Amino acid sequence: MTSVPRICILGGGFGGLYTALRLNQLVWDNGQKPEITLIDRQTSFVFTPLLYELITGEMQGWEIAPPFAELLKGTDIRFIQGSVDYVDKTQKSVTLEDGTELEYDRLVLALGCETPSESVAGVKDYAIPFRSIQDAYKLDEQLRVLEASTTEKIRIAIVGAGYSGVEVACKLADRLKARGRVRLIQSRDTILPDAPKFNRDAALKALEQRGIWVDLETTVSEITADSIGLIYKDQTDIIPVEIVMWTVGNQVSPALSHFGLPLNAQGKITTTDTLQVTDNLEIYALGDAAAILDSTNESIPSTAQVAFQQADFVAWNIWSSLTDRPLLTFRYTNLGEMMTLGNDNAVLSGMGIQFDGPLAYLARRLVYLYRLPTLDHQLKVGLNWLTQPLVKLLS
Numbered sequence: 576m577t578s579v580p581r582i583c584i585l586g587g588g589f590g591g592l593y594t595a596l597r598l599n600q601l602v603w604d605n606g607q608k609p610e611i612t613l614i615d616r617q618t619s620f621v622f623t624p625l626l627y628e629l630i631t632g633e634m635q636g637w638e639i640a641p642p643f644a645e646l647l648k649g650t651d652i653r654f655i656q657g658s659v660d661y662v663d664k665t666q667k668s669v670t671l672e673d674g675t676e677l678e679y680d681r682l683v684l685a686l687g688c689e690t691p692s693e694s695v696a697g698v699k700d701y702a703i704p705f706r707s708i709q710d711a712y713k714l715d716e717q718l719r720v721l722e723a724s725t726t727e728k729i730r731i732a733i734v735g736a737g738y739s740g741v742e743v744a745c746k747l748a749d750r751l752k753a754r755g756r757v758r759l760i761q762s763r764d765t766i767l768p769d770a771p772k773f774n775r776d777a778a779l780k781a782l783e784q785r786g787i788w789v790d791l792e793t794t795v796s797e798i799t800a801d802s803i804g805l806i807y808k809d810q811t812d813i814i815p816v817e818i819v820m821w822t823v824g825n826q827v828s829p830a831l832s833h834f835g836l837p838l839n840a841q842g843k844i845t846t847t848d849t850l851q852v853t854d855n856l857e858i859y860a861l862g863d864a865a866a867i868l869d870s871t872n873e874s875i876p877s878t879a880q881v882a883f884q885q886a887d888f889v890a891w892n893i894w895s896s897l898t899d900r901p902l903l904t905f906r907y908t909n910l911g912e913m914m915t916l917g918n919d920n921a922v923l924s925g926m927g928i929q930f931d932g933p934l935a936y937l938a939r940r941l942v943y944l945y946r947l948p949t950l951d952h953q954l955k956v957g958l959n960w961l962t963q964p965l966v967k968l969l970s
């Protein structure tokens with residue numbers, strides 16, 4: 576190892592960015608502060624739980640997707656925009672698509688997941704996923720064109736009635752109001768199969784109040800530029816639509832399979848309970864791309880809440896490993912879950928409490944404000960929330 580340890584963090588999402596920020600805050604003995612490099616293919620972090628607010632214009636892009644350059648200002652973290660191509664664990668080096676090579680003493684893998692688009696014909700070409708800021712802007716752009724057109728009814732099919740599908744549906748219905756025809760398509764016999772009953776009931780009420788049509792036990796045969804094929808009880812119906820949203824599935828980045836690391840059946844990286852990659856102890860993995868079990872050997876869900884908690888442990892364990900201290904076992908604390916269900920409406924359950932409506936909307940907003948990556952960004956966004964009603968009143 577060189578005199579200054581080099582930590583390379585791949586992926587600047589909830590796992591990678593928060594690990595970098597935490598590492599930067601830790602106290603290092605005798606000038607041993609490592610060189611921390613964060614690599615992401617995008618220029619901005621995305622706070623995905625608030626992405627829905629872009630549909631209704633409740634929030635702006637800069638609040639949800641602040642540039643890394645801005646978030647890392649004043650820290651010792653170096654940011655490189657680039658796509659990770661290869662990890663050579665023998666040479667302890669990372670190669671980016673443009674040929675840049677970086678050596679590491681500790682590596683953090685936090686490359687997240689993607690929405691698969693190969694399962695049904697037409698998804699890749701005609702449907703919009705809802706995962707990145709670009710997806711949200713693309714949806715907004717198509718909606719603006721339709722809203723400015725003479726089209727009487729704007730028909731939208733959302734495939735997948737998990738959290739994203741339900742939340743997108745409510746926001747779209749609130750944006751389009753009487754002009755919208757929103758349809759939610761779900762292969763299973765219920766929406767939100769993994770959600771607490773209280774949240775599912777609140778979501779069902781919100782969908783019903785907005786006139787959103789829910790197709791259960793329905794699968795998709797094909798998507799074209801202006802239609803979607805729906806299969807229900809072996810019968811296929813072709814429905815005309817203006818927009819199809821695809822919110823189904825979580826697939827790890829195909830790049831991971833080339834790194835020669837241990838993967839589980841879903842292609843996720845397997846780790847020890849200290850979040851080190853099995854048999855590769857100088858490499859750490861967290862977030863959606865890591866297969867991590869809780870203390871009862873159940874797998875932990877792929878959520879921002881999990882990645883956020885793991886980031887603290889990864890940062891601490893890297894610090895411990897470089898300063899000859901014992902490593903900590905990761906323990907997940909389920910703090911519950913929140914969903915946005917349209918304008919001024921949300922549902923929240925966890926830690927023994929559950930409520931919905933405008934109060935839940937406010938609580939969700941405040942929790943997420945507190946979770947934004949840096950104090951500086953929290954203050955900017957918080958101030959904007961306080962002053963925006965005043966600006967609107969005066970304009």
Ligand SMILES: Cc1cc2nc3c(=O)[nH]c(=O)nc-3n(C[C@H](O)[C@H](O)[C@H](O)COP(=O)(O)OP(=O)(O)OC[C@H]3O[C@@H](n4cnc5c(N)ncnc54)[C@H](O)[C@@H]3O)c2cc1C
Nearest residue numbers: 586588589590616623624658659687862863877878879880
């Ligand atoms: C719309 C939406 C809403 C969500 N809402 C919630 C919620 O309310 N609560 C909750 O707990 N969870 C929520 N989630 C889930 C949450 O976003 C993920 O669980 C979390 O982001 C996982 O963190 P991660 O660091 O593993 O991955 P990510 O946050 O996805 O970060 C991965 C990063 O790696 C980068 N990357 C990928 N491949 C490469 C490459 N080859 N080279 C360079 N960079 C690369 C990506 O650009 C990205 O920045 C939501 C997800 C979505 C899509």
